[in-house]
Amino acid sequence: MKATYLDPTVGQYLLAHTTQPDDVLDALALETRELTGDNASMQITPDQGRFLTMITQVGGVRNAVEVGTFTGYSSICLARGLAPGGGLTCFDVSEEWTAVARSYWDRARVADRVELRIGPAAERLRELPEHPAIDLAFIDADKINYLVYYEILMPRLAPGGVILVDNTLWKGHVADPTWDDETVRHIREFNDMVSADERVTSIMLPIADGLTMIRKH
């Protein structure tokens, strides 16, 4: 399990009492570790995956966007929660990593509702029209561009639409005044901006490495 803000024993208990991933997600997690080594830690955790599917289901999401797809774990979790006829548009720079995602979209039987756009997300996201409005977006790419992605997505987000943002606690360093590096500065700036943004209400959830949930008014 990645960084967690719970006592490890409590964290294990929590995971054991959350609906478990299926064989496809387990196989993807294993293959990602074999193929990408230490980069596999970029993958979301099983409890985050369960949360993404559930929030997509309860929100009746039809139009979803993901920024940062890697080998596909979170995209499968989002796609599985979509309402009938819904779609997920994924953005990533890596042909290599998303080739794995493509094969697992087939195995998870969600390929018919997922579209992949390769390239720097700050450029490719701007190509999205304002309609149909986005019901849910998940941001999990390069941290220095979080604010850029947020501002591109905001006018395209439906009223009541949700943006979920991963790693907003960044191993807890954001809350440590003695910690200073470029990534921490960008995430702090993002967290400060969102919590003061009158267009939205937001909550930081201590799931995995921090997951912020933002709802547009």
Ligand SMILES: C[S@@+](CC[C@H](N)C(=O)[O-])C[C@H]1O[C@@H](n2cnc3c(N)ncnc32)[C@H](O)[C@@H]1O
């Ligand atoms: C943390 S990983 C995403 C993990 C994924 N959500 C999952 O659950 O497996 C970050 C991804 O962002 C992508 N990325 C990094 N910089 C990017 C950029 N400027 N534009 C688009 N994608 C980018 C990387 O290629 C990588 O696949």
